[in-house]
Amino acid sequence: MPDTLHCKTVSKIRMQPPGTYQAPFFLNALDHFQAWFLVEAVYFYDSVLDPARLQSSLQQTLREFSPLCGQLNTEPGGRLFISHPHAGPLFTVSDCDRSMAEITAGLHEKWQVYDFIEKINPLLLLLRNRPLATFKITRMKCGGSALGISMSHALADAYSFYYFIRRWSQVHEGQAAESPLHDRSLLLFSEQSAGGSLRRADGTSQSCRGFRLLSAWQLFRLISNFLLQQRSVVCRVLRFNSSQVQALKAAAECRGPVSLNDALSAHLWQFCTKLRGAGHNSAPCKLLIPANMRFSIDHPLAAHYFGNAISHVTVPGAQAGLANADVASLAATCRQHVAALDKDHVREQMQWLSRIERGKKLYRVYADIDPYAGGCMISNLYRLPVYEAQFDGVKPSQAHVPVIPIPWVLQIFPAPGENKGVDVYAHIPRPAADQLKLAEWQKELYKYA
Numbered sequence: 001m002p003d004t005l006h007c008k009t010v011s012k013i014r015m016q017p018p019g020t021y022q023a024p025f026f027l028n029a030l031d032h033f034q035a036w037f038l039v040e041a042v043y044f045y046d047s048v049l050d051p052a053r054l055q056s057s058l059q060q061t062l063r064e065f066s067p068l069c070g071q072l073n074t075e076p077g078g079r080l081f082i083s084h085p086h087a088g089p090l091f092t093v094s095d096c097d098r099s100m101a102e103i104t105a106g107l108h109e110k111w112q113v114y115d116f117i118e119k120i121n122p123l124l125l126l127l128r129n130r131p132l133a134t135f136k137i138t139r140m141k142c143g144g145s146a147l148g149i150s151m152s153h154a155l156a157d158a159y160s161f162y163y164f165i166r167r168w169s170q171v172h173e174g175q176a177a178e179s180p181l182h183d184r185s186l187l188l189f190s191e192q193s194a195g196g197s198l199r200r201a202d203g204t205s206q207s208c209r210g211f212r213l214l215s216a217w218q219l220f221r222l223i224s225n226f227l228l229q230q231r232s233v234v235c236r237v238l239r240f241n242s243s244q245v246q247a248l249k250a251a252a253e254c255r256g257p258v259s260l261n262d263a264l265s266a267h268l269w270q271f272c273t274k275l276r277g278a279g280h281n282s283a284p285c286k287l288l289i290p291a292n293m294r295f296s297i298d299h300p301l302a303a304h305y306f307g308n309a310i311s312h313v314t315v316p317g318a319q320a321g322l323a324n325a326d327v328a329s330l331a332a333t334c335r336q337h338v339a340a341l342d343k344d345h346v347r348e349q350m351q352w353l354s355r356i357e358r359g360k361k362l363y364r365v366y367a368d369i370d371p372y373a374g375g376c377m378i379s380n381l382y383r384l385p386v387y388e389a390q391f392d393g394v395k396p397s398q399a400h401v402p403v404i405p406i407p408w409v410l411q412i413f414p415a416p417g418e419n420k421g422v423d424v425y426a427h428i429p430r431p432a433a434d435q436l437k438l439a440e441w442q443k444e445l446y447k448y449a
Helices: 029-033 051-062 100-104 112-116 158-172 216-232 242-252 260-276 319-324 327-339 343-358 430-435 439-445
Strands: 007-014 038-045 071-074 080-083 090-096 133-139 145-152 211-213 233-240 287-292 310-315 365-367 376-380 398-400 409-414 422-429
Touching: 029 343, 038 158, 051 090, 051 133, 051 158, 112 145, 145 158, 211 343, 216 233, 233 242, 233 430, 242 260, 242 327, 260 287, 260 319, 260 327, 260 376, 260 409, 260 422, 260 430, 260 439, 287 327, 310 327, 310 343, 422 430
Parallel strands: 090 133, 287 376, 376 409
Antiparallel strands: 007 090, 038 145, 038 398, 071 080, 133 145, 211 365, 233 422, 287 310, 409 422
């Protein structure tokens, strides 16, 4: 099968729904921290979706999501804001010369998910007329469609991203739903105690729970590793059926009740540590768990908050202890740290990020792990409405995300269908991905089945 896809662009338009906008719409420090990343997904449908109907329903949906229709700007003090009017998101229609079966075979191995997304360059978003979201419908040879969506992370985390897609589907299908909440002031806190973090003489601290401020040398090393190693990362989709998921959860509950997220995080963290292999037994192997903090916000509609409301929960560990621990004790440790996410945690995080933003040092902030030296990030999206992207009465047969070019990032998604299984998108170095094909590692991965 040839490696190069040939997709012919049929049309491209910029979408700006009618209405009045109040500008500027200021983003908060957490949005600013995420501004150089994207949230993306590609859905595959067995039928050909109607581009005209998709465009019409998207136009209606965008009336409730006006920040997506604006232009990203920065004020002299460094804060990001959205201004209007603007040309709006990009809607593209294209035709592909390949069939669905040809496309989905080896999709991640060749990074071909990107071929179905109209890419956004986050580094150029501050330039005039750059879209903050793109939508691309690709019609396949012999039937079938791909719907690719890309959105600036400054406007939405994964929770909001899939909430938006479900809302679009509901508008398309004529269903009622709650409107989004855009009020960024819900995550602004007056300057109080920083929750016990150690302040430096300039009024900031080197870290807070889940984040750290990199030195110039650490930033240089991180960027160098990213540039040198990003093409060595591939994505492997690890599927757990419902019986395997339940067996794993049962094994993790030997010491008390834990969530499915705790059980999966514990097992995958331990598995990745073993798969990673060589290293010192005392080497730190931190786990970062992005956790939804909407339920720590005092607002009756906090569940509909459209923006970034994901806190970083860091679980410390060492290679020797992880390799030899039982999954129940690891799951209990994960539960303990996630349960500690409360309003004080949210306040500390937002105050710290705001101080760093005012000092114009957000470019040096990173999650409190090093993926190139033992760190692992596991993001649980299992409960999100990933497969509720129904259009013209048809639900997607598959949903995929592009390769994240950072090693040891794992994303837990619901598997397609109604079997309550789990798909784990493991973004790992190619040597580790090759090892995964061996029977001994498959046995280790599914040992609780």
